[in-house]
């Protein structure tokens with residue numbers, strides 16, 4: 222048996238220095254001892270390092286998947302064999318098993334929920350209200366999850382405080398932009414074994430993820446096209462040098478389509494009807510809803526699988542449209558996908574760690590609701606990351622601090 226087989230986290234540990242520093246710091250004192258944390262996320266090796274760090278800090282960790290097809294079996298089995306860690310996820314789980322496993326985890330009444338897509342938090346409120354009433358707090362790491370939490374807050378149904386980990390610089394500037402951007406393109410390239418350079422790459426949505434995808438695609442030599450519904454984002458894409466047009470127009474010229482909007486049916490039948498032969502369709506946004514799969518199925522005359530991870534739809538006029546990774550997150554669920562690069566997820570998961578640590582270990586008077594993560598936690602993770610990179614930065618001098626704080630003419634000499 223190779224070391225990879227016996228310890229599927231071995232490689233990921235080397236590239237998650239921030240999580241390792243948190244585990245090292247808290248291993249002796251175990252500040253989370255006595256706390257049970259329920260975690261839903263894409264269960265691959267780097268997520269395994271978060272589970273391990275929480276466990277080293279004393280927590281009992283119950284983990285499940287946030288997407289049925291992104292689970293790595295060896296990671297789940299390895300973690301499940303550790304005292305104080307229980308897996309509610311396995312490789313190849315069906316959609317029904319995925320749903321059932323999340324409920325099973327919630328039945329164990331965890332006191333804290335670390336979520337990815339608001340899977341556990343929404344199910345806890347909808348189906349396990351007695352558990353929701355005892356949960357101390359939670360953290361959410363995705364855009365889609367924050368949207369669902371905002372809806373819950375608007376209806377005043379949230380039962381506990383939740384930190385919006387997604388909304389923090391240490392998440393959005395790195396995970397969404399660089400993580401999604403790089404891993405989506407790498408996985409499209411590996412899945413199809415075709416070039417990106419010179420292709421018309423259409424990116425739907427110019428948020429954090431879309432910006433990263435478009436930037437990296439251009440870096441790989443693609444001609445980039447962006448579609449949007451938000452005028453300022455569309456203008457930003459234009460000023461960043463991408464072509465901006467409607468999906469109706471882009472459908473006619475795109476070679477590779479990548480959605481990252483967080484909403485449904487961004488590419489639909491009217492667009493399939495205009496696409497060129499061989500077009501590749503990938504989703505890097507929300508679940509499998511951004512490309513209208515029912516519409517594609519209904520439109521196609523024949524469906525085949527020319528290569529693992531690619532479903533080919535033959536249209537009535539003989540064109541081939543190639544759907545990658547079943548329209549699920551291409552960077553996470555393709556045949557060779559491992560999610561974001563480890564160093565990127567390291568800081569996102571470190572934000573999840575400090576969320577749990579902060580709400581479970583300090584006195585706080587936070588009532589139920591969605592909260593911005595305190596800036597001190599974001600800074601702490603940024604400082605740890607800089608430390609691991611061996612990068613020193615300047616301190617603000619006393620004179621600079623006073624200058625920034627002053628507003629009177631004689632003090633500030635405006």
Ligand code: NAI
Pocket residue numbers: 363364365366396397401425426427428429430431448449450451454481482483484487505506507550551552553
């Ligand atoms: P964001 O809110 O910053 O950007 C989404 C953009 O899509 C907005 O500019 C919005 O105006 C635009 N949009 C909405 N509807 C559209 C439509 N019909 N056509 C074109 N554009 C449209 O969100 P962010 O952070 O970029 O995330 C996008 C999605 O990616 C979310 O679902 C998020 O959960 C997901 N995500 C995926 C990751 C992955 O690993 N694949 C990692 C992080 C986030």
